[in-house]
Amino acid sequence: MMLKLLNSPLTRLRVTGVLEGISLIVLTGIAVPVKYINDDPSLVKIIGPLHGLLFLLYVINAISVGVEYRWKFSVTTWKVLLACIIPFGTFYIDRKILRRL
Numbered sequence: 001m002m003l004k005l006l007n008s009p010l011t012r013l014r015v016t017g018v019l020e021g022i023s024l025i026v027l028t029g030i031a032v033p034v035k036y037i038n039d040d041p042s043l044v045k046i047i048g049p050l051h052g053l054l055f056l057l058y059v060i061n062a063i064s065v066g067v068e069y070r071w072k073f074s075v076t077t078w079k080v081l082l083a084c085i086i087p088f089g090t091f092y093i094d095r096k097i098l099r100r101l
Contacts (some may be wrong), residue, residue: 009068013061014098017083017090020058023051024087058084069101 031043059081066077079097083089 009061009065010098010101013058013065013080014094016054016058016061017094017098020051020054020084021088021090023047023054027051028087055084058090 027044027047031047035041035044062077062080062084065071066073066080071077071080076097080093083093086092
């Protein structure tokens with residue numbers, strides 16, 4: 001059932017956005033403080049690249065969905081792409097734009 005839901009490009013974009021947002025929370029809220037408080041960079045070495053990968057997947061998915069759904073870049077695509085640059089923007093854009101599609 002879950003795999004069938006992920007067949008939709010828009011659903012993949014939404015899931016990637018949520019995962020990217022969560023990885024940023026874990027990175028900035030847990031891994032970085034542990035690095036500086038306990039002088040232990042091990043979590044940052046794991047979560048940092050994972051967050052980077054999710055960021056790239058979000059950008060690729062956003063462009064792909066924008067092309068497939070024929071979004072006007074000046075109306076929708078740029079907002080969806082900007083969301084991953086602004087901290088926690090993927091949560092906002094999911095609620096305001098992607099959920100409605």
